[in-house]
Amino acid sequence: MIQKQARLLIVEDDEDDFIIASDCLGDLTDYAFEIDWVSTPDEALALLEENRHDICLLDYQLGALTGLTVLEKATKMQCRIPIIMLTGQSDDLLDKAALDAGAVDFVVKSEFDSPRFARAIRYALSRQEIEKARLERINLETQSRSKDRFLAHLSHELRTPLTSILGYTELLLESDKAPAANPELHIILNNGKHLLSLLNDVLDLSKIAAKKLELNPGPINFEEFLIDLHTLLSVAAADKGIKLVLTCSGPVPIEIFQDRTRLRQILINLIHNAIKFTSQGYVKIDVNAELVDSQCQLTFDISDTGTGIPAEKLDNIFQPFEQVEDMVSRKEIGAGLGLAISSELAKKMGGTITVTSEEGKGSCFTLEIIEANSHAETFSVFKFEPSAIANNINDLAKLTGKILVVDDLPDIRQLVGHIVRSFGLSVVFAENGQQALDTIIAEDKNGEPFAAIVMDIHMPLMDGREAVVNMRKAGYLMPIIALTAATMKGEKEKLQTLGFNAVVSKPVNKALLHRELSKLLDKANSAKTFLSPKIALSPKIELSQPQQTSSTKSACHIMLVEDDIDAAELTKLLLESLGCVVEVAHTGKASLELLADNNYWHAVLLDQNLPDASGLELAPQILALANVGEIILVSGESIEQSILDAKGISRSMLKPINKQMLESIV
Incomplete structure (x- = not known):
């Protein structure tokens, strides 16, 4: 039998009683005790303060002091060790006083060799194990919350410089300032976008871990969905000189009810990985549907003739940041998050992803998901012809x-x-x-x-x-x-x-x-619900316009509140290229001072994290002091609209900001 380890403190000034207690503890064969013995209250309190023991046996009579004094002081210094009071004889008043002071039990010394003593020890140890598990769970939850806060902050900090990198690169490509450097600028732009996609992967994973990622299922024309997927990835396969084959081994649903974006994300990850690690041959997507009662199991087998996966790595490939190729020698880029995200998304959709592989011969990833309420009459054998989709849409x-x-x-x-x-x-x-x-x-x-x-x-x-x-x-x-x-x-x-x-x-x-x-x-x-209104609509909202010169009469007047100098300058340039008049504030205080000069703004672009204020808290102050068309929060993380609504913020923009996003303001 495997013995549980337990560290025990005995506070006893009589050596004979200590020896008897130790011998009786030795009879509890399911535990292996490491025993510390002290004989004075000061020594006892010093050890109890460290919270290193699993249980304490505390004698009631310790010279001039009583064990109750030690117990009360231990409770005040937040000692988490369960304490059993030892007494020379049974005394109801003493026993009640010990329990009131914080003891978990009391034992008469004459009962050391009795079943009651053994039960008291086991109960106290079980209680301590439960308490340890609770504290460990709290600690893990605290660490998880800290990680989420860190990722949210990191997202904001990374998206701010990415705004400048991508924005200024696009500005240079649109201008004639550096035509000779266009190839290099395209490389910067493409790698900047790749960095942004990696950041989005990390945030997706953190949302899944924090249970904040929500699915949005809806009806999907299945054949259209599959053709779109095949068309998209055929280009990548052709670039590598391999075939991408789409087959169906039998009838499948005409329409499915799933989150289109997330299902597409899973399959693109799996198919793109297969293409990435296949140098010759083919990648095959085989779709199968099996109807059981009122539910349909959809199976997507993505097989390839690529490098395969070593057997010792198969168990780890769905773990975050794990990659098949060695980090130093690998040729393919990525953070190793695609399979981890796909696996978690599949679980959230009630499905699974499994893999079989033979090194040097290829791999097969299998996605299985359950499609509820699919009936046999809604199944069809698809030919996967693009023209079929056009006909279906035209036949509405x-x-x-x-x-x-x-x-x-x-x-x-x-x-x-x-x-x-x-x-x-x-x-x-x-x-x-x-x-x-x-x-x-x-x-x-x-x-x-x-x-x-x-x-x-x-x-x-x-x-x-x-x-x-x-x-x-x-x-x-x-x-x-x-x-x-x-x-x-x-x-x-x-x-x-x-x-x-x-x-x-x-x-x-x-x-x-x-x-x-x-x-x-x-x-x-x-x-027949089309009724004329019985009451008038709310009066038309008229926003009082500022006194404007003829040069700015038709311009969109924007306040930009951003502490990052580069990001502010870039956003200002982009807005001005759209015909806006822009005034910049780098702090919350400066933004409020701008309101004194102009009481009307078409929009306020408000950074979430300012050196002297939070954008969420600053928004109500701006609305109270000025006439604002809309406040748009600029953030490095997704924020629920209900939170924005509570602060009077109409919407948010996720960094990095580009010209296309800013056009929505104008």
Whole structure:
């Protein structure tokens, strides 16, 4: 039998009693005790303060002092060792006093050789083991929280210089200042983007570990999904002179319900790895579906004729930062996070990734996920022809009615309008929530109400959240679909609570938008819910404009609050290239001083971490002192919209910032 190790302290001024207690402890064969013996209260307190023992046997009578005094002092100095009081004779009052003072038990010395003594020792040791496990768990949780805070801070600190590296490189490539250096600039840009992708991998892994990464499942046209995947990775395979083969061993679902982005991320990681370590031959993707009761098991086998994986490394390849190739001699770049992230994402989706490999002959990675509610009649044998997808999309049922599309970005507005028109619907556009309200009132007065609204969430003047609340207050009951890029936990539920009927994620999936519109329009028509408002809408929001010169009359006036000099200068240049008037503050205090000179700003770009303030805490102060179109938080980490809303911040931008992101302000 394996003995448990335990360190025990005996505080006893009678040597005979110490010897008897030690002998009786030796009879507890399931424990191997390391015993320390002291005879004075001072010696006892000195050792108890160190918290190095698993248990203490404390004599009640220690010369002029009693064990109760030692017990009380040990409790005050936060001693975590379970203490059993030893007494010469049974005394109910003494026993109660010992328990009240913090002892876990009491034992009469005449019971040293009795079962009661053995039970008391075992109970105290079990209690100590539970306490140790609790403290260890708290310590691990504290370390995990510290790691999350560190990663969030590291993300911010890395994204700030990346903003300058990528931004200035793009500016140089767009200018004619250094045409001879364009090849070198492209190398800098490509490697900067690669560094950003590695940073995103680390953050993905930290989100998974902290249980903060949320899946956003939705319907996926399976054949379209697979063709898109094959098309994307065929280029990489062709560059290496190998074939990328896509096969299906039987019927598979026409449509699946999964998180498209994350499933795509897993498969790209697995297929790209196979291509990366294959120099000749092929990489094959074999898809199989097996229906069991009402659930379908989807299996993706990604096999290759590459280098293979040594048997001794197979158990570790799904661990973070582990790589098959030696760190010094390997030819391929990466942080060794792709397989770890893929494995964790598969688990989160209720699936698994396994691998078989033979060194020198190739490997086969197998992804298995469960697809619920798949029925045999929804299965089909796919030919994987791109034309089939186009036909499926073109075959979408025609819809009727007039739709209002609301988005502040012209490109997105036109794209969504084009998609909606392809459904047979007529389209009217609005650039923000306020304009949408005005348009609804006008169309309603003309007797031509909208059948539905497709509206972006983040817009200037009045965002989608405020707009939908005003529409519902006014009595408009037409279906309203939210367009959003937010993927945080609970976002869909929050939007539906505000009054949206459905939520469609960006980038917009044509089939999904058609499904939602079709469903909502059918429901609205059957219920005849298009009603004229009984009450007036909220008054139009008029933002008081500052006194402007003719040169700045039409310019977008931006306050940029950023402590990093290089990042501030770059962002200012990018905004000015878009026609904005920009004023820079490097501290929270300086930003508040700028408000005294100008009470109106189209937007405030506010860094999250400033030397004298937090952007989250500074935002309400700015809103209280000035008329601001919107406050945008610039951060190195993702922040839930609910946190931003509480501070009056309309949205956030993730560093590094580029020109395309800044165009959304203008």
